[in-house]
Amino acid sequence: MIIRTNTSTAKARAVSGEGAVVGVVAHRRQSPARALQALDVADLMLRRFDPSSGEFDHRQLYRIVQSAIGDATLPSGLKLPPSRELARALGIARNTVVHVYEQLALEGYVRAGVGRGTFVAEAGRRFDDSPQRRAPAATRRALLSKRGSQLVDEAGAGRQQWGAFTPGVPEVRQFPVQVWSRLQARLWRKTTPALLSYAAGAGDAGLRSAIAEHLRMARDVDCAPEQIVLTSGTQQSIRLLAQLLCDPGDAVWLEEPGYWGARSV
Numbered sequence: 001m002i003i004r005t006n007t008s009t010a011k012a013r014a015v016s017g018e019g020a021v022v023g024v025v026a027h028r029r030q031s032p033a034r035a036l037q038a039l040d041v042a043d044l045m046l047r048r049f050d051p052s053s054g055e056f057d058h059r060q061l062y063r064i065v066q067s068a069i070g071d072a073t074l075p076s077g078l079k080l081p082p083s084r085e086l087a088r089a090l091g092i093a094r095n096t097v098v099h100v101y102e103q104l105a106l107e108g109y110v111r112a113g114v115g116r117g118t119f120v121a122e123a124g125r126r127f128d129d130s131p132q133r134r135a136p137a138a139t140r141r142a143l144l145s146k147r148g149s150q151l152v153d154e155a156g157a158g159r160q161q162w163g164a165f166t167p168g169v170p171e172v173r174q175f176p177v178q179v180w181s182r183l184q185a186r187l188w189r190k191t192t193p194a195l196l197s198y199a200a201g202a203g204d205a206g207l208r209s210a211i212a213e214h215l216r217m218a219r220d221v222d223c224a225p226e227q228i229v230l231t232s233g234t235q236q237s238i239r240l241l242a243q244l245l246c247d248p249g250d251a252v253w254l255e256e257p258g259y260w261g262a263r264s265v
Contacts, residue, residue, distance in 0.1 A: 042090075045064055045081075061096065077119060242265050
């Protein structure tokens with residue numbers, strides 16, 4: 001006789017009529033990624049892949065994997081099938097699968113390592129900015145002004161928060177975290193009251209001078225610190241420029257695709 005348990009430790013015992021322990025099988029609780037790995041991920045893609053659809057193989061496979069990652073059908077940490085096995089299962093060229101995996105890696109949906117395989121990355125999760133997710137804000141509409149209601153309607157986040165060709169996002173993996181932390185610690189050891197109080201309207205004078213010097217040396221831009229205004233980010237910069245240069249009803253041109261936040265200004 002065998003008893004299967006769902007506990008994390010195998011404490012149950014299966015005892016026969018004579019009192020002898022025959023066997024114990026314990027199932028540890030599995031993460032969604034491990035649970036899905038127990039199934040066949042290639043079979044999931046095979047059920048969604050339609051070779052008779054007329055759509056190019058690489059586009060269809062990319063759309064299937066991207067959609068499955070976006071709605072968490074393929075959870076973060078899940079190991080995707082090797083390109084050779086997936087190509088064989090779908091009846092397509094291996095280079096097609098390799099191309100799709102590389103494109104997904106460039107966009108931050110998956111991460112790959114030589115000899116380790118391809119895994120769904122945490123960055124592959126995308127924010128859901130659909131109206132259904134923002135619906136609770138409508139219950140407070142009666143308390144808002146017309147301008148406030150407009151701001152709520154247009155509020156949101158880009159569907160892609162990180163990865164190649166994401167507007168407004170630099171290559172964050174190359175950020176010098178250790179150097180930054182060391183310089184920040186050195187500065188805080190010599191903190192002055194001026195750093196803990198309100199700065200000038202255009203920002204810290206020392207930082208603006210350093211930026212002006214950098215622009216002169218690295219970009220050959222002749223400017224003075226008084227011409228530089230520090231903001232909290234791209235969104236505030238665009239809003240400030242719009243307030244200074246545009247009047248209500250003015251027409252503006254925006255890039256498409258471009259920075260999603262510019263449309264909410």
